[in-house]
Amino acid sequence: MSFNLDDGSGLTEGDLAYRIHEEAYSMYWRKNISHIETNELALSLRALRKVAAHIGTNVKPILWTGMSAIPNNSILLDPGEIRGTYPIPFKKMDLLIAQVVRESFCCIEWGDWVKEQVEQKASLSDEKLKDFLSGFLTAAEDIYIDQMVRHSVWSLYLSSYWESMIREKRRDPSLPPGPSSLANIWRSKVFLGNLPPNNLHPYHEKPLRILFDYDNAIKELIGLPTLSERRNRRVDLYLEIWNLIYPVLLEWEEVEPSPDGVPIQDEAGPKVETPEAKEDEQREEKKEDEQEEDSQGLDEDLADKINFELDEGEADLTKHISIAVEDPEAKQMETIFSRAVAKCNVDPDPKQAERLKKIFKKQMSLIRVMKKKRFRRGVDMGKIDARRLYRVPLDGKIFKVKDISDYDYSWSISIVADASASMGGKDELYKPWTVAEQTFVSLTEAAKGFINQVEVFGYQEQSGRCNLVRLYQRGKLYTVYPTGRTPSGQAIMGAAYLMRKDNRRKLIIHITDGAANCGLNVLDAIKYCHKCSIDLVTIGCGCSLQTEQFLMERYPKGTVYLMDDIRGLSAGLERLFKKKLLRARFN
DSSP states (O other): OOOOOOOSSOHHHHHHHHHHHHHHHHGGGOOOOOHHHHHHHHHHHHHHHHHHHHHOOOOEEEEEEEBBOHHHHEEEEEEGGGGTTEEEEHHHHHHHHHHHHHHHHHHHHHHHHHHHHHHSOOOSGGGGGHHHOOOHHHHHHHHHHHTTTTTTTTHHHHHHHHHHHHHOOOTTTTTOOOHHHHHHHHHHHHOOOOOTTTOOOOGGHHHHHHHHHHHHHHGGGGGGSSSSHHHHHHHHHHHHHHHHHHHHHHHHHOOOOTSSOOOOOOTTTTTOOOOOHHHHHHHHHHHHHHHHHSSSOOOOOHHHHHHHHHSSOEEEOHHHHHHHHTTTOOOOOOOEEEEEEEEOEEEEEOHHHHHHHHHHHHHHHHHHHHHHHTTEESOOOOOSGGGGGTTTTTHHHHHOEOOTTOOOOOOOEEEEOOOOOGOOSSHHHHHHHHHHHHHHHHHHHHHHTTHHHHHHEEEEETTEEEEEEEEEETEEEEEEEOOOOOOOHHHHHHHHHHHSHHHHHHHEEESSOOOOSSSHHHHHHHHHHHHHHHEEEEEEEOOHHHHHHHHHHHHOOOTTEEEEEGGGGHHHHHHHHHHHHTTTOOE
């Protein structure tokens, strides 16, 4: 097996193999990889989440920058670091793992809370020194976390991460200390054992001496028995260190860089208006703009695809529906696809489930008959037919060919149910939505073990947008609370778009008790379903005469089933399945 891990370092092949063996620890366990961007980003994110799960349960959600996230409540990873190289090189994966390890331990040890407490209580009369305080606290927490994982496998990943971080943020030591230079020299000494360089600017001496004196004090905190003691003691210790450093920082004066130093612009030094300085500033601004563009994260489409791969979160289908409709004047609304989180507590009806199961069994029986008719035996090539092995010495006719290319008898069935306010009912003893749920749970229970793919969606309008919610997930039925208006056309379009593009016959069963009153015209949804070869059937349950007339006028003839009460929904589905599943292609 060979790996292309060239990082531009100029290593020989033997040196590179050695570095891989020594540092790329993820190559020994990460096997699920892909050359396709969406798949690889989803697979790597799933692997990183497993790493966090091994560390603790109260770790923030791990996401790529650009995916839906609550500010300051997620661990965000920059996809710009690995973009364009898939599968992700193992060395880069090691660095991502180390970042997750660092952030995860920060979560379980209340690192953000500790920093917040210190920042609230610390002396800070000069706002210019706020960055120095932040850099000090981050470095102190890094030293604490590094000591905590010292004797675990995580230390192997962190050691490479610290080295990479220090190398990237290296600064001319002859310059006065910047907001992060003190912290990086401190890290370099603690993590790598590097002594400060000889040409340090004099301002470094006093604060570094204080920081070096407190190395062991920070490391010893991990020996405290409880989390509460460890976090409170860190706050006290960090305040103690800062109160010693802060007076030293206030004594500093702005001075020009040493003539012996590297001639680069000092971020903290005085601005000199010279042509060279202006060119340097423009060059830096351009570089920052390019870096910012690279680190903006995933674009919306890619983030949606990754969410689908991970089967989580919500995705905006509005743009996809707009493209599908191809009508700029269509009165559509924002459409959000999500997954329900509340489990349905309605039990299936055993009799109804058994009747539906008989239909699926009959379907399987008919499929077996049709497949047998398509076997051609007595041919010279194909699959071996064990029952004809006796013919080997006679004529060699021992093969069979199964010729069912482009022919699939299974169905992809999507139930799209109206979950608007009217489905909640006005009577406490009778709720149409509860009756519908019992039919759905009976259907999904009966469909288990058969070849058809069954999906159940609920839809409703909230705050001017259509919410399309997946109710059937991982073999269990979930629920939503009926509310809002009825964006039927919008929901049917969304469900049709979500259907897999394969050889299965496709059927959308739309269940409603009222007419569409917002969003796309249902005629647009009907046209799209016809274009995609999707059978669309609408079942009207307990509709008024006006609604029945609306449904009959809008939907094609023979695709609308009306019933006086939703309690007849189960019988209606049985008749529909017998007509579709048992007659189509079996005539």
